[in-house]
Amino acid sequence: MPSLKLSERSPERDRRGAEPLLIVRGLTVRFPVGRAGFWGNRRLFVHAVDDVSFEIFRGETLGLVGETGSGKTTTGRAILRRVPIAAGTITFKGNDITHVDGDNLRHLRRDMQLVFQDPYASLNPRMKVLDLVGEPLVVHGVVRRIREARDRVRELLELVGLPADAVDRYPHAFSGGQRQRIGIARALALEPDFIVCDEPVSALDVSIRAQVVNLLQNLQDRLGLTYLFIAHDLSVVRHISHRIAVMYAGKVVEIADRDEIYENPKHPYTQALLSAVPIPDPALQRTRRRQILRGEIPNPVDPPPGCRFHTRCPIAEDRCRTDPPPLEPKRPEHLAACWLT
């Protein structure tokens, strides 16, 4: 797998028959937001993620897209066990990790890491790069003192394309793109198998994005990493992902191979999303039919019955307003949750 070149990466690659690295089944996350009713006896919840299922195979990138509030970040945090899970199971490397806690949970952190959206907020301004990248090694007992991590940190910095002498500098000495590289080096320090990238490039300048995305792909090929890549920028997601899941209001509405979903979207929400992506060709762009969604994403405290998209769907009919559509195969390897396609 690591020998595949970037442009040749095929979504079809040896996935069939292979055991998925991560299996998510019926994942549901709710956050309490208060109480309602005269006596305050009705508790209110934000239904951030509702009955979400997917799997990620070793060495692949699953892109998770959706607009703000669709639950994609919460899904990533739930997999990392950073938010309480109301229902469902998460299986990682064949082990059920839905309820592990204490030391077992801390050990799990060695295998699952996180790259953050904001490279300014995610690095402690009072710590040198050596400490930032080397601390995980100390925390997990790989080295006893931070000094012993020095060589390893220099290696990691070179791996992410930073000069090795950056070890003794503080984060404020770096640009946004360089900081994100530090964040990636930190995530790699414990040699994890799986990394959740939570909008890792959306806070960066457009000119820097490609470099960071390229770095992530490069690292994946060299180290055999598996990514859950959360983003709302569809062109970035298309570039890096093998498969893509589209979320809307806490539900996965469509999941398929990258090219399949871009060329043959089945769910009306996916179609609307894709029609909003600008094409770098003015003539083509003018002739294109854009589908504009009216209204807002539904209130997650009180989601609509039936299909959650029916309030904005251009083709919704009566059944959509009462019965939630199941996520079912529309073509081979292509699941969508819609009654009408």
Place this chain on the structure above:
Amino acid sequence: MSQVGMDTVVESAAPEAGEPSAQILGRSPWELFWRRFRSDRVALVALAFIVFLVLIAIAAPVIADHVNHHGPNQLNTDLTTAIGLPAVGPSKAYWFGVDTVGRDVFVRTMYGARTSLLVAFIATGLSVVLGTILGTLAGFFGGWVDTVVSRVIDIVLSLPILLLAIGIAAACSITAKGCFGGLIQPGISLVVAIIALFSWPYIGRIVRGQVLSLREKEFVEAARAQGFTSAGIMFREILPNLAAPIIVYTTLIVPSNIIFEASLSFLGVGIPPTTPSWGRMISDAANGQLYTAAWWMLLAPGIALVLTTLAFNLVGDGLRDALDPRMGG
């Protein structure tokens, strides 16, 4: 629809190895702070005054012996009038004059600096330790811990401080055993304890607020994702970020504690009568409006008190300007 945008950019982006940087110095936040503080003249002068005062306080016995040739409690009844008024004002032998029992006011002012600084530093140190621990726990864990600590802070801050301090000082000074089973002895340790008791809430409240905002920062989330324990996060991630506000507020609490000590001494509680203290000297001068006849008894300790508190406040302001807002980038 064609592959959008991304690819062309990606292809042209060279695998940029790190920017040329061999000679760039890694300036630490503290170096940056010092460069800013250094340019603040007023704060530097104030800092120099504090250093000078500390040196005077340390060297007080040496100076008293070798320059003035009197001790702080050396009585010179020949220097007072028949009705007990000081007869000698500022002069060559007694720079700041003598008081009602003929003690050298200059020497006593120097010794008074010892008392004031000692009490203020120890009390402030205690309150900073207490305030930082409780404030960090309250802010970090929230819930009932926060409720308890915050309510205690509210209660302490709402107490009539001076009245209660006089009461505690009086109650603990009745017998030589002190109070709390001998833990607090009458004298300086009593004053230190009282001042610390009433000044930790200021630090505690500020620290709690800072921790509340820090613990929501993404780098704390990052530490959790790496498997840090709560204690690890508090010590490694949060405390270093508290250094700036703690230093600033410590410098601003020191002068208020100096005034606090002076107030207690002025009121005649706490510090034993023979120990030279600015507050007690001012009290002596005010007693029976003596200062109308011997103005020098009031002048030296009064000016010392004003200059010291002013200097600490100016340094505190300078530190805040240099440390606080745009720190670290």
